Amino acid sequence: MIRTRSQGDPAATRAFAVDLARACVLDKCTDVVLRDVRGLSQVCDYIVIASGTSDRQMKSVAQALEDLGKARSQPPFRSDRDTGTTWIVVDFVDVVVHLFEPGQREYYDLETLWAEGKAVEFPMPAPPARARS
Numbered sequence: 001m002i003r004t005r006s007q008g009d010p011a012a013t014r015a016f017a018v019d020l021a022r023a024c025v026l027d028k029c030t031d032v033v034l035r036d037v038r039g040l041s042q043v044c045d046y047i048v049i050a051s052g053t054s055d056r057q058m059k060s061v062a063q064a065l066e067d068l069g070k071a072r073s074q075p076p077f078r079s080d081r082d083t084g085t086t087w088i089v090v091d092f093v094d095v096v097v098h099l100f101e102p103g104q105r106e107y108y109d110l111e112t113l114w115a116e117g118k119a120v121e122f123p124m125p126a127p128p129a130r131a132r133s
Contacts, residue, residue, distance in 0.1 A: 008094065010045075016074060017046035017095045018122045023068055024050040025124060027061045029099065035117035047117065048097040049110050055085035058099045062088045065097055 014036075021034040029050035038045045052058035059081075066076050069092050081088040086101035087108070098110060 013045055013094045014120070016069075016072060016092070017048065018120065019068065019072075020065055020092075020095055020097055021048045021050075021120075021122045022124060023065060024048060024061060024097070024099070027064055028053060028057060029061060030102075031105075032122075033111060034120040034122055035111075035114050036120050037114055037117040040114070040116055044091075044094055044096045046095045046120070047110070047114055048095065049105070050097070050099050051102045051105050052088075052099050055101070058085060058088050058101070061099055062090050062097075065090045 017034055021032050024032045029052055032048065032050040035047045035049075036045070037047055041047070050061075052061060062079060062081070066079060069075050069090075074092055076090050077093045078091045079089065080091075084101075086104040088099040090097040090099070098105075100108070
């Protein structure tokens with residue numbers, strides 16, 4: 001299979017990247033960062049970087065992200081993890097998600113590598129109001 005760049009709608013790609021970052025937060029990842037690397041990366045438009053709390057949690061988050069992509073008709077191109085599950089990559093072509101164990105994240109320091117990428121804010125939506133009784 002040859003990897004090709006999507007010619008998809010830029011607004012839809014950004015919205016998908018934001019939804020992936022939010023999903024990481026909702027699944028208890030910490031220090032979630034979303035960077036716009038269009039024009040800087042030859043491989044993707046957005047990068048999500050997040051820290052997990054355990055290998056089990058990181059595997060669960062990766063599966064949830066894959067399921068989200070499939071539900072949006074954007075299945076992952078590839079998903080890969082190192083042998084110790086300290087770094088998991090879920091590649092959606094236009095958006096690549098990196099889930100790290102905190103020590104590995106510090107070691108590889110992707111934030112510095114992609115420091116020229118514009119930080120994208122992704123405020124979490126307000127929870128629905130509860131009905132008063």
